[in-house]
Amino acid sequence: MKISVSNLNKFLFFKLPSAFICGVRVKEIDENRCVSTVKHRWINQNPFNSMYFAVQAMAAELTTGSLVMLEIQKSGKNISMLVANNKGNYSKKATGRINFTCSDGFLVSQAVQKAIATGEGQTFWMKSIGTNEKGEQVSEMDFEWSVRLKLS
Template structure:
């Protein structure tokens, strides 16, 4: 399956239904960037009338993980991936449409290349920044991904 925004959104419906129901959607995925959006609604709010942190984490993780999946597919290797750790910070109430963007600065390519050449697992961090409709950052989330060749 070619990894496009539409295919990822179908994937969400069948494999990650909680993210789909909460409104998480891939808007754009290209070689060096993935954009995921989610709108604050009743189904994904916390008691303080802003978006629940876990919904933000789902969208942010998808923006990083989708890029990893795209690069693994492009490598034509059988590579496993897993989140090893994450950290986050919240700077503003998340209301309205929140857009998470992950920009790849060669971390993924370097890790895949190292894994293929050495056969050893690699770890790397990717950052996703969530912004509101005014362009203000509401949260930053970092995910440590591990990859290794499947045997």
């Protein structure tokens, strides 16, 4: 699959249907940055009238994972990827449309190139920031990714 906004959203539908049903969508992607969006609705709410934390985590992970997938595709190598750890901080109620942005594409590039050069697995942390329609930060998610060259 060629990594693009429309192909990533199709991927969500077929491979991550819970994220798709909750309204998570990729909005933009390039080598350095990925943005996803999700709107607070009945299907993704918590009892406190804001977006459930797991929905925020899905949208945030999508921004980081899409950048990893893009870099692996660019490398042309058979590389596995896995989330090893994650942590999140929630600073404000998530209501309305929330955009998650990850601008850590350069970290992925370094790790993938090192994995290819050394043949050893690499781990690295990526951050995704969630902001509401006013531009206020509502959450910050960190994901530790592991990439490793697969042996043929």
